[in-house]
Amino acid sequence: MPGEQGETHKIRIAIIGSTGYGGVELIRLLQAHPRAEITSVISSSSAGVPISDGFPHLTNIIAQHLDGVNAAEIAEKADVVFTATPSGVSSKLVPELLEAGLKVVDLSGDFRIKDGGTYEKWYKHPAPEERYLEKAVYGLCEIFGEEAAGVDFVSNPGCYPTATLIGLVPAVKAGWVDPKSIIIDAKSGVSGSGRGTSLTSHYSEINENFKAYKVNKHQHIPEIEQVLSRVAGEPVTVTFTTQLVPMTRGIMSTMYVQMNGAYRDEDFIELYRQHYKDRPFVRVRDKGIWPATKEVYGSNYCDVGFAADERTGRVTIISVIDNIVKGAAGQAIQNLNLMMGWEENLGLGYTPVYP
Numbered sequence: 001m002p003g004e005q006g007e008t009h010k011i012r013i014a015i016i017g018s019t020g021y022g023g024v025e026l027i028r029l030l031q032a033h034p035r036a037e038i039t040s041v042i043s044s045s046s047a048g049v050p051i052s053d054g055f056p057h058l059t060n061i062i063a064q065h066l067d068g069v070n071a072a073e074i075a076e077k078a079d080v081v082f083t084a085t086p087s088g089v090s091s092k093l094v095p096e097l098l099e100a101g102l103k104v105v106d107l108s109g110d111f112r113i114k115d116g117g118t119y120e121k122w123y124k125h126p127a128p129e130e131r132y133l134e135k136a137v138y139g140l141c142e143i144f145g146e147e148a149a150g151v152d153f154v155s156n157p158g159c160y161p162t163a164t165l166i167g168l169v170p171a172v173k174a175g176w177v178d179p180k181s182i183i184i185d186a187k188s189g190v191s192g193s194g195r196g197t198s199l200t201s202h203y204s205e206i207n208e209n210f211k212a213y214k215v216n217k218h219q220h221i222p223e224i225e226q227v228l229s230r231v232a233g234e235p236v237t238v239t240f241t242t243q244l245v246p247m248t249r250g251i252m253s254t255m256y257v258q259m260n261g262a263y264r265d266e267d268f269i270e271l272y273r274q275h276y277k278d279r280p281f282v283r284v285r286d287k288g289i290w291p292a293t294k295e296v297y298g299s300n301y302c303d304v305g306f307a308a309d310e311r312t313g314r315v316t317i318i319s320v321i322d323n324i325v326k327g328a329a330g331q332a333i334q335n336l337n338l339m340m341g342w343e344e345n346l347g348l349g350y351t352p353v354y355p
């Protein structure tokens with residue numbers, strides 16, 4: 001593996017789906033990565049065209065023409081491939097890429113759920129072959145980061161699950177909250193639905209509007225429940241509402257949970273700071289200060305704040321991320337770093353864009 005040969009040697013990266021929001025963000029972030037170079041940007045619909053034709057903001061930054069989707073050719077040009085492709089596409093592509101000897105980080109939902117039966121119900125397409133589901137390591141870096149070390153295949157978490165689980169896991173793990181009482185109220189910017197146009201992401205449908213969608217039906221419900229059940233050691237179900245807000249990037253996940261004791265804000269702050277002390281991308285707010293999506297915009301941070309209410313016995317946990325960075329491309333690079341045995345934050349030291 002070229003990446004193992006020396007400190008300065010760069011591994012070669014291919015991006016399938018490089019014309020989508022996740023793929024274009026991978027291109028942006030990888031420009032600053034000291035150990036990776038993009039050797040192939042891939043499109044199933046525009047092969048042969050310079051990528052900067054469709055994305056003028058990349059002029060003088062990346063000169064490559066788009067390549068077609070061909071596993072053998074990709075394996076000639078690259079060591080690692082990011083599949084920033086739609087759900088249902090990744091499940092077909094990834095096995096060929098792995099068989100061609102590539103390391104893979106998949107950004108779709110296709111390999112996140114271990115129970116194959118889940119896919120027909122929640123994603124409305126068949127599950128991938130069982131052995132690939134088994135092989136996939138679920139790459140929620142702050143919770144299971146050690147499991148990605150040295151592996152060939154990581155399934156990158158969903159955007160809503162990333163914000164939600166970073167906000168919930170320490171309290172559930174500590175037994176401070178009743179995992180059966182969790183209500184999650186999540187909001188996303190429109191880029192979360194990808195670059196393809198649809199009626200729901202149309203400007204006049206989104207602007208000055210705020211709307212709920214897929215209530216209790218969202219495909220991220222089984223992903224969140226899978227992790228919480230694992231951490232709690234018992235089956236957990238959640239109430240989960242997703243909403244679109246008129247902004248481009250950002251997710252805010254607000255969680256309401258029954259406490260098992262008289263915990264105060266200070267207790268949660270201390271618990272979470274301790275839990276994430278070695279994780280560079282989680283920032284726990286001081287008492288009475290709650291995070292906002294702009295405070296993580298364009299960065300790989302996940303910021304968390306608390307309001308424990310002694311009157312109701314519930315705690316409100318608020319967690320924010322940039323959906324395209326921490327919720328997709330940034331976390332995918334964080335997983336690459338873990339897979340390669342590099343520092344988790346290598347090439348990801350972005351200060352949020354503010355205001």
Ligand SMILES: NC(=O)C1=CN([C@@H]2O[C@H](COP(=O)(O)OP(=O)(O)OC[C@H]3O[C@@H](n4cnc5c(N)ncnc54)[C@H](OP(=O)(O)O)[C@@H]3O)[C@@H](O)[C@H]2O)C=CC1
Nearest residue numbers: 017019020021022043044045084085086087108192194195
């Ligand atoms: N946007 C976000 O915030 C997040 C997205 N994700 C997931 O990441 C993945 C990518 O998302 P996003 O970038 O937003 O989606 P987009 O719709 O913006 O981009 C997906 C890209 O996939 C390519 N594609 C489509 N069909 C095929 C095919 N058959 N073979 C190869 N490539 C294909 C398309 O490019 P072309 O036509 O050029 O091939 C398209 O540009 C999805 O699975 C999404 O669910 C996960 C977390 C957050």
Ligand SMILES: CC(=O)N[C@@H](CCC(=O)OP(=O)(O)O)C(=O)O
Nearest residue numbers: 087108109158159188189192193
């Ligand atoms: C705003 C918006 O539409 N967001 C998308 C998130 C898509 C995503 O990340 O889903 P998978 O990777 O699990 O396919 C949604 O709610 O479906």
